[in-house]
Amino acid sequence: MKKAGILMILGPLFLLGLYVFPLWNIMLGAPQYPDPLGLNIHINGLRGVSEFDIQNIDGLNHYIGMHTLPKAEEMWEFGTFPMVIGIMVGIGVLIGVLGYLGKVNYKWFLGWFLLMSILGILGMYDFNEWLVDYGTNLDPNAIMKLTNPDGSPMTYKPPLLGHVKMLNFDVTSLPSTGAWLMFMGMMLTLVAAFMGWKSTKNQN
Amino acid sequence: MKIYNHLILTLGVALMLFSCGQQNQSSNGALSSSAAEKVYVAPGEQDEYYAFLSGGYSGNLTVYGLPSGRMFKEIPVFSQFPTSGYGYSEETVPMLNTSHGFVPWDDAHHPDISQTNGELDGRWIFINGNNTPRIARVDLSTFETAEIIEVPNSAGNHSSSFITENTEYVVAGTRFSVPVPQRDMPINEYKGNFKGALTFISVDPEHGHMAIKFQLLMPGFNYDLSHPGRGKSHGWFFFTTYNTEEANSLLEVNASQNDKDFIAAINWKKIEEYVNNGGGTKMPANYAHNVYDEHSHTGTSTMRNEVLTIDPTKVPGAVYFLPTPKSPHGCDVDPTGQYIIGNGKLSADLTVHSFDKMIAAIEGQKFDGEAYGIPILKFEDVLAGQVKSGGLGPLHTEFDGKGNAYTTFFISSEVVKWKLGTWEVIDRKPTYYSVGHLMIPGGNSRKPFGKYVVAMNKITKDRYLPTGPEMEHSAQLYDISGDKMELLYDFPTHGEPHYAAGCPAELLTSNSKKIYRLDENRHPYAVTTADGSKVVRDGNEVHVYMSTIRSHFTPDNIEGIKIGDKVYFHITNHEQDFDVPHGFAILGQNSSELLVMPGQTKTSVWEPKEVGVWPFYCTDFCSALHQEMQGYVRVSPANSNTELKWSLGE
Numbered sequence: 019m020k021k022a023g024i025l026m027i028l029g030p031l032f033l034l035g036l037y038v039f040p041l042w043n044i045m046l047g048a049p050q051y052p053d054p055l056g057l058n059i060h061i062n063g064l065r066g067v068s069e070f071d072i073q074n075i076d077g078l079n080h081y082i083g084m085h086t087l088p089k090a091e092e093m094w095e096f097g098t099f100p101m102v103i104g105i106m107v108g109i110g111v112l113i114g115v116l117g118y119l120g121k122v123n124y125k126w127f128l129g130w131f132l133l134m135s136i137l138g139i140l141g142m143y144d145f146n147e148w149l150v151d152y153g154t155n156l157d158p159n160a161i162m163k164l165t166n167p168d169g170s171p172m173t174y175k176p177p178l179l180g181h182v183k184m185l186n187f188d189v190t191s192l193p194s195t196g197a198w199l200m201f202m203g204m205m206l207t208l209v210a211a212f213m214g215w216k217s218t219k220n221q222n
Numbered sequence: 223m224k225i226y227n228h229l230i231l232t233l234g235v236a237l238m239l240f241s242c243g244q245q246n247q248s249s250n251g252a253l254s255s256s257a258a259e260k261v262y263v264a265p266g267e268q269d270e271y272y273a274f275l276s277g278g279y280s281g282n283l284t285v286y287g288l289p290s291g292r293m294f295k296e297i298p299v300f301s302q303f304p305t306s307g308y309g310y311s312e313e314t315v316p317m318l319n320t321s322h323g324f325v326p327w328d329d330a331h332h333p334d335i336s337q338t339n340g341e342l343d344g345r346w347i348f349i350n351g352n353n354t355p356r357i358a359r360v361d362l363s364t365f366e367t368a369e370i371i372e373v374p375n376s377a378g379n380h381s382s383s384f385i386t387e388n389t390e391y392v393v394a395g396t397r398f399s400v401p402v403p404q405r406d407m408p409i410n411e412y413k414g415n416f417k418g419a420l421t422f423i424s425v426d427p428e429h430g431h432m433a434i435k436f437q438l439l440m441p442g443f444n445y446d447l448s449h450p451g452r453g454k455s456h457g458w459f460f461f462t463t464y465n466t467e468e469a470n471s472l473l474e475v476n477a478s479q480n481d482k483d484f485i486a487a488i489n490w491k492k493i494e495e496y497v498n499n500g501g502g503t504k505m506p507a508n509y510a511h512n513v514y515d516e517h518s519h520t521g522t523s524t525m526r527n528e529v530l531t532i533d534p535t536k537v538p539g540a541v542y543f544l545p546t547p548k549s550p551h552g553c554d555v556d557p558t559g560q561y562i563i564g565n566g567k568l569s570a571d572l573t574v575h576s577f578d579k580m581i582a583a584i585e586g587q588k589f590d591g592e593a594y595g596i597p598i599l600k601f602e603d604v605l606a607g608q609v610k611s612g613g614l615g616p617l618h619t620e621f622d623g624k625g626n627a628y629t630t631f632f633i634s635s636e637v638v639k640w641k642l643g644t645w646e647v648i649d650r651k652p653t654y655y656s657v658g659h660l661m662i663p664g665g666n667s668r669k670p671f672g673k674y675v676v677a678m679n680k681i682t683k684d685r686y687l688p689t690g691p692e693m694e695h696s697a698q699l700y701d702i703s704g705d706k707m708e709l710l711y712d713f714p715t716h717g718e719p720h721y722a723a724g725c726p727a728e729l730l731t732s733n734s735k736k737i738y739r740l741d742e743n744r745h746p747y748a749v750t751t752a753d754g755s756k757v758v759r760d761g762n763e764v765h766v767y768m769s770t771i772r773s774h775f776t777p778d779n780i781e782g783i784k785i786g787d788k789v790y791f792h793i794t795n796h797e798q799d800f801d802v803p804h805g806f807a808i809l810g811q812n813s814s815e816l817l818v819m820p821g822q823t824k825t826s827v828w829e830p831k832e833v834g835v836w837p838f839y840c841t842d843f844c845s846a847l848h849q850e851m852q853g854y855v856r857v858s859p860a861n862s863n864t865e866l867k868w869s870l871g872e
Contacts, residue, residue: 053800070737070798077772077799081846161847 019217023118025210026127030110032203036061036103039195042145043067044176046075047188058194059145061099063090082185083160084152084174095144106134110207117214124214131207138200146178260701261711263290268731271663271724273676274333274347275697277301278718281328283349283360288663288674288724289699291713299358299367300328300351304814308367311816312790312825313745314514316523320354320372321508329353332383332447332721335362336425340387340452340668344729346430348383348392355379357394357423359430363733364516371432372509374529375402375419375439381448381461381553385425387668391490392432393450394421395461399442399468402531403505412470416442419531420461422490431513436497436530438541440486441594442468444477447552447618452668453559455577457491460562464549466593477549478568482601484543484593485553485564487580492540493532501537502530517744519823535595542584543593545601546573552618556627556642557668561606565616565629572616572629574645576606607645611638617658618721620665622672622702628665630657630677637677637700639707651707653698656681662702663724671726675700675707678719685712695719736800738821745823747792752776757868764789766868770804770818771796772845774870775838778853782866783830785859791816791838794823805841808855815841830857 040058045067047054055075056067064087066072076086090096110130116122153175164172164185174184181190193201263269269287277284281301285294302309302318309318309326318326328351336346346368347360355373360366373379373394381395399416401407407415418440423432443463451458466483469476496502507529514521534541546564550573554563562575583603590600615633622628626648629638635656639649659678663671682696694714701708740750749755749769755776758765764787769776775793783789793806797820807815808828816824830836840851858864 074799077797 019120019124019214020118022124022127022210022213022217023114023116025206025213026114026117026130027111028114029203029206029210030107030114030130032199032206033103033107033110035199035203036196037100039199040065041194041196041200042191043194044189044191047190048186050186057087060196061096061103063096064088079174081161082164082172082174083157083162085155085157087152093148095148099141102137106130106137110134114210117210124211124218127207127211127214131204131211134204134207138204142178149175149178152176257701257708257710261289261291261699263287263292268727270727271671271674272727272730273661273663273722273724274335275676275678275715275719275722276330276333276349277716278331278695278720279329280717281330281351282717283330283333283347284716284719285365286713286715287727288676289710291697291699291711293716295365296716297360297365297367299349299360300325300330300356300370302326302814305817307814307816307824307826310813310826312827313520313823316521317367317370317512317514319510319512319523320356321374321510321525322354325354327353328356330717330720331380333723334383334385334392334666335723335725336389336430337385337387337667338389340456342664342667342669342725342729343389344725344733346389346425347723348385350379350382350394352379352382352397355382355394355396357383357392357432359392359425359432361430361516362730363735365734366514368430368514368516369432370510370512371423371434372511373419373421373423373434374507374509375400375404375417375437375505375531376421381420381445384448384450384459384666386450386459386490387452387456389425389427391422391435392425393448393459394423395445395448396420397444397446399444402439403507409470412442413468414442416468418443418445418463420445420448420459420486420488422493432511434509434526434529436493436502436532438488438493438532438534440534440541441596443484445486446550449553449555449666451555451559451577452557455555455559455562457489458577459488459490460553460555461486461488462546462550462553462564464551482545482547483549484598485546485550485562485575486596487542487544487562489540493537496537496540497530497532502532504528505531515744516738517742519738519743519745519748539584541596542580543596543598544575544580544604545590545598546575547571552616554619554621554627554666557621557623557670559668561642563619563627563629565618567615567617567632569616570611570614572609572611572619572640574606574608574642575604579606580604607643609638609640609645609647611640611647611650613638613650618660620660620662620675621670622662622665622675623670624672626672626702628660628662628675628702628707630660632656632658632680637675637707639702649706651700651709653677653679654685654696654712655679655683657698659719659721661722661724663726665724671724673701673703674710675702676722676724678715678722680718682714686714737798738819740794740796740798740821743794743821743823745792745794747790747825748823749776749792749794749796752796755868755870757782757866759866762787764866766791767794768792768806769794769796770806770840770851772802773840773847773851775806775840775851775853776870777868778870779856779872780853780868781856781858782864783855783857784862784864785830785833785857787830789828789830789855790825791828792823792825793818795820797821802844803842804844804851806838807841808838809836817842830855833857833859 042059271288298308355376378397380397402417465477548566548569550564551567552565613631
């Protein structure tokens with residue numbers, strides 16, 4: 019149980035990477051952009067991969083009536099997410115320490131993992147909602163109003179995961195370093211739960 | 223029977239030539255790649271080398287890629303350039319200021335890339351204006367002209383602009399000797415009275431700023447070309463001379479009489495020491511020094527009024543003459559600094575002097591008389607060897623760093639490869655036609671990149687599609703990586719290139735700027751915020767602080783301009799995206815358009831002469847809405863009360 023406790027302390031600490039590294043990354047490449055434009059999504063705001071990428075993405079998107087990318091203060095998520103992650107790291111480490119001391123059992127580990135998973139899924143859901151809004155809530159006075167072959171207005175929601183061709187741009191959306199660190203950390207807590215369960219079983 | 227013999231002989235020779243040709247082809251074999259493959263740079267791929275070709279009488283510098291021969295850019299240097307507004311915009315007009323006023327053109331000759339420890343460092347490239355003597359420095363992070371300094375007491379600034387191996391100096395020698403200082407005197411009293419000024423311009427190691435350190439006032443010969451010593455001969459500079467006869471008329475005959483002219487060897491370190499110890503004579507002079515500031519995007523011209531002159535006879539051991547046959551043209555120093563090559567343009571041979579022998583002769587005081595107090599060394603004492611090439615009219619020599627030299631022959635129209643030390647000719651290849659300069663990237667440094675040589679031809683008859691009496695010149699690219707040179711490619715060049723400089727691409731690519739930062743823009747009339755645009759009247763001067771971003775001008779409607787006003791359009795491009803310039807032109811503008819790079823500010827003056835509503839527009843196709851990027855200026859009569867106002871989207 020001590021080893022499991024150590025893993026349970028380490029796992030949540032991996033989430034601290036989210037304060038440094040981006041959670042998600044969206045790249046926009048086109049023939050006229052040999053160096054693609056890129057958007058890094060951090061838990062506390064959006065940043066360009068290169069210094070002026072956000073300005074240049076906004077500059078392009080205004081043709082098709084998309085709103086400018088939100089500043090950190092314009093979305094509650096960028097204030098809330100860092101707090102949620104902080105609280106979850108705190109709780110996780112506390113559970114790990116208590117587990118190490120034998121005060122709580124593996125079920126708490128599993129509980130933290132499940133709670134974090136639910137929060138993660140909610141986060142993804144929220145993120146997707148924003149992508150939908152960003153890509154479909156278009157300025158009615160847009161310079162270019164494009165339609166699909168069936169006559170419906172064309173929308174520009176970037177993919178949550180993977181690649182789509184959007185007008186002249188290849189848009190690729192993938193988890194970034196922060197997400198991978200979070201994934202590894204959560205896996206560690208799952209391993210901790212498994213080890214805790216095994217040691218409990220062995221004691222029995 | 224005699225005729226038969228002749229025929230057989232001719233046939234025999236023809237067959238031999240034919241079979242030689244065949245042999246050559248078969249020796250290349252099916253395994254070696256074709257010339258087409260060697261010069262082909264596939265779409266999306268990049269060239270291996272940059273080549274900077276002087277634009278000759280275009281006054282500019284052109285940037286090419288090797289081996290593709292594709293031209294990437296024309297950098298305006300000494301000539302007005304309506305494409306960008308250089309020499310027309312208020313910011314760049316001062317760059318072309320001289321003691322003779324605004325001179326919008328020059329004859330650009332010899333580019334040279336800055337060096338550290340004798341190797342190319344890729345910071346700046348220098349080039350000389352020949353007609354109104356000037357030296358320019360081009361920044362190789364922006365590929366724009368950063369500085370131009372006028373050279374007083376010089377005339378026909380031709381043995382220029384060559385740099386010493388740590389870019390301590392950029393050197394400018396005069397081709398025409400003139401009275402120094404200039405004065406009203408009979409031309410036929412030239413001999414003994416005119417002077418040839420060799421000017422050493424120091425280069426600030428950090429910023430590259432140029433300043434004339436001293437001018438050496440030499441006898442009144444023609445100083446044709448020069449190159450620095452390097453390695454062991456660092457500290458010396460070598461100039462070819464012609465017209466040591468000091469003729470002032472019909473030079474093609476009168477300056478070709480002496481069997482030998484000189485290479486002047488200048489120990490500049492010795493003169494530098496003399497100057498640093500207070501030597502030399504200050505002489506009143508009048509010359510312009512023009513500096514472009516990258517952050518204010520503005521050039522400033524300052525007039526200088528004094529130059530330090532040196533009498534070469536006052537500095538013992540500083541200057542010697544090396545006799546060199548037949549009006550030598552190019553003066554080239556091999557990568558080790560041991561050999562000084564005099565390309566005797568009216569002879570068949572090349573004369574090679576030895577630096578070691580020169581030093582020994584100087585130390586042995588073995589002189590063969592003197593000219594105007596300057597010791598002449600004995601030809602035999604300094605001679606290292608002669609290349610009996612069989613060609614005619616050698617002009618210039620470059621080096622491959624593998625012990626070989628390549629010399630152009632103008633009259634016999636060929637490039638000849640020969641070996642340093644043994645002086646044997648290894649290979650020769652014809653050029654089409656009448657080659658002048660040649661260039662191997664780094665070929666005049668301690669470390670040449672001996673893969674290609676570019677031959678710059680003076681005549682291009684018959685090689686391209688005809689375009690009337692006037693046409694571009696032609697360059698030819700040879701592969702010199704093997705024992706034999708291989709002609710790969712012909713490509714046209716702009717103006718008449720006199721020399722070129724080249725370097726590996728990676729030396730420059732990572733430093734090449736993509737935009738200017740708007741937050742570093744310190745132009746006094748810049749608009750750096752979206753809502754900072756305004757129009758300000760000051761008497762009959764009106765300053766329009768205008769910004770551009772895809773795809774509109776702010777403001778785009780201006781009223782209250784009157785006849786008699788002088789309207790300054792200060793255009794700031796708010797883009798911070800690579801390759802999104804905006805242009806500006808207004809109907810009736812008496813200058814050129816402006817092409818404003820992202821983050822940059824440029825100014826154009828407009829003096830409306832007729833009442834009306836006049837359009838302006840973006841001249842650079844900037845986006846799908848480029849055609850919408852336009853505006854109007856209302857011009858009212860001089861005595862009207864039309865209120866000054868400006869707007870966007872109202």
